[in-house]
Amino acid sequence: xxxxxxxxxxxxxxxxxxxxxxxxxxxxxxxxxxxxxxxxxxxxxxxxxxxxxxxxxxxxxxxxxxxxxxxxxxxxxxxxxxxxxxxxxxxxxxxxxxxxxxxxxxxxxxxxxxxxxxxxxxxxxxxxxxxxxxxxxxxxxx
Numbered sequence: 631x632x633x634x635x636x637x638x639x640x641x642x643x644x645x646x647x648x649x650x651x652x653x654x655x656x657x658x659x660x661x662x663x664x665x666x667x668x669x670x671x672x673x674x675x676x677x678x679x680x681x682x683x684x685x686x687x688x689x690x691x692x693x694x695x696x697x698x699x700x701x702x703x704x705x706x707x708x709x710x711x712x713x714x715x716x717x718x719x720x721x722x723x724x725x726x727x728x729x730x731x732x733x734x735x736x737x738x739x740x741x742x743x744x745x746x747x748x749x750x751x752x753x754x755x756x757x758x759x760x761x762x763x764x765x766x767x768x769x770x771x772x
Contacts, residue, residue: 644694
């Protein structure tokens with residue numbers, strides 16, 4: 631994002647205890663920035679960090695890490711969740727999600743609540759990201 635401001639970044643262990651820690655960290659940053667969609671962003675951070683811990687090498691290796699980068703530009707936040715990847719698999723958006731199902735809705739929620747989202751593999755690992763505009767209640771899906 632051109633002209634973006636780094637709000638913060640944090641590297642966490644690749645285990646389930648990192649999920650609430652990631653939420654607290656992002657909540658504190660977004661509340662300090664006055665972002666009105668903090669609750670939506672926290673839900674998506676929870677989903678993505680949980681996915682990173684459950685489905686990537688970050689959660690399978692004793693020294694695995696999950697890194698979050700939080701940026702802002704003109705009222706839009708961009709959050710990257712970076713894990714160590716999972717060779718042979720890729721993030722998959724399920725289209726058969728039921729309202730009462732117990733799982734598999736993480737990326738569906740990201741798509742529904744974000745302004746834009748996506749993923750890529752690069753030298754840092756697998757990056758799953760989302761953008762959330764402060765006043766955009768109708769997500770534009772990428």
